[in-house]
Amino acid sequence: MRRLEDLVREIEELKRKEELFKSGGWIQKAIKKPGALTASAKRAGMSISEYCAQPNLSTKSKRRCNLAKTLKKFRSK
Numbered sequence: 001m002r003r004l005e006d007l008v009r010e011i012e013e014l015k016r017k018e019e020l021f022k023s024g025g026w027i028q029k030a031i032k033k034p035g036a037l038t039a040s041a042k043r044a045g046m047s048i049s050e051y052c053a054q055p056n057l058s059t060k061s062k063r064r065c066n067l068a069k070t071l072k073k074f075r076s077k
Helices: 002-023 036-043 048-052 059-072
Strands: none
Touching (some): 036 048, 048 059
């Protein structure tokens, strides 16, 4: 019975993700606080790439840097 509930929950989650993907705007939902990484970099007096190259960043900053690197790949040249 427990396994059945898990499967139902998983199916509902997949349906939700599919709807989100079909409706477009799915990547915007990944950005919780637009401009936060830029603001952190500017406060440190660096560009985003310089800021992300630092070795001792907080976990949140590392995640924001990884997302920025991912989004940079979407840009058309």
